[in-house]
Amino acid sequence: MSWIYINDHFLEEDKAAVNVNDLAVQRGYGVFDFFRTRDNKPLFLDDYLDRFFNSAKTLFISLPVNREQLKNVIYALIGKNNIPESGIRITATGGYSPDGYTPAQGNLIIQQQPLIPVSEEKKEHGIKIITHEYMRDLPAVKSINYVMGVWLQKQVKEKQADDVLYVKNNLITEFPRSNIFMVNSGGKLLTPANNVLAGITRKKVLALAPEILPVATVDISLHELKNAAEVFMTSTTKRILPVVEMDGIKIGDGRPGAITKALYKLFTQMEERTIK
Template sequence: MEYIYYLNGKYVAADQACLPINDLGIVRGYGVFDFLRTYNKVPFKLREHVQRLQKSAELIGLDLPWSTLEIEAIAQETFNRNHLPDANIRIIATGGISTDFITFSGEPSLIVIVTPVTEYPEAYYKQGVKVITVQTQRFIPGAKSLNYISAIMALQKAKQVNAIEALYVNEHHVLEGTTTNIFIFRDNKLITPKADILHGITREVVLELARNKFDIVEQPIYYSDLNSCDEAFITATNKEIMPVTQIDDLQISNGKPGKNTQHLMHLFHDYTRFGNWS
């Protein structure tokens, strides 16, 4: 199937979607993006994702000329033109062309890429997954920028030990994953970091679903806290809620998904497939 992308005012075949080589997104990695998926052919939390894209752009000093509604409409139309039952939608904004390869020379570029949803193996959710920790931190934590060098390097380390994600750790705290947020349960309290992270849209949905069901504490997670946690899971658009049963060499929840995590997984599934969230 030939996919249709949006690029700077035009809907074009994927193999015809080309940026100028002097675009700041290419020569300097200067830009931001956001990533969402559809459920039942409806983009999930589209407005929240677009608003986060705009916030990311603001944090790196990138002035976007498009309104929230304009970006939403472009994302929706790009999805519609691909005729997929459900899809991933990636919205990218870069600094645009630059004659000196570092300062602005024109308008920013806007790209929307639509691809099929890729499902993770069912075993990841039934048996849990292994993650590792790495000593690093996201560059400008609140911005979902194109700078993913640390993430790529961290995931290479994870792959070497058959882990599916790497968690960022600074001097003392477990912050977030390369593309995920981290949660732990301890004494029936749901704990997740709040500072120095990218606030995921899935993270916010989980917190809303967990409200009135668990005590929620948004606070730093120390590496030592992992030894005393009862359960752990990661969240992301493409992973939803994924139980974690091993962090480095530490076994979590006796090596199987915990009951509280499973409960949230069921709540999230029902909410995304049958809930009134559009």
């Protein structure tokens, strides 16, 4: 059993609930963020809180706590649950709207669960992806709207892939839950500049990568991606995960590349420094 925080209360998981009139239920309207803990220490917490408060502001959701109060609640929840390696999700719902359509003060929900790590096989051998023509609504916002990503799971499984990459007007954007990077034939690291969520792992990779190769945020065509030397995704749970095949086309030599492996090492070293 784990503890959950809703507004002013810590509740046992099976007793936690919000009213069905919440806009999150009625209209699928709300924002969230998600971060990891290691040894009961939250990783890059300030970065995640920056994005969370920005998402709520953009969707006109007012929060019942300020930033410092939210931090205190997070640390209190970590102490109550004592799940050293975990994922923590903070959700701000659209609230109990008086007309069922206008955002109100959001309900704040914080959940903590043990983290399921990415398999060693995927780390060692990489993953396969497919592409789909789509762009998320308000891409800079981490909203609770995952309709397309969930709907596409059937197609992902039918094609024996691991994830789906969104493409709009022949330009790549992002995965439903991850960002994408590529190394081109000239040895430059590229990631899409527009219409993507500003991932926290993406941010850290952009800061670390100049140690080993030049970096740019630019528009990337589907053709460029198919001809990349290396491709990898980044996310909170996956960290840096190699992509070795897209739409049945092998990326590079079909194996995780040296740059991907080097960046993964740099990123895990950064994590270690953060928790010390």
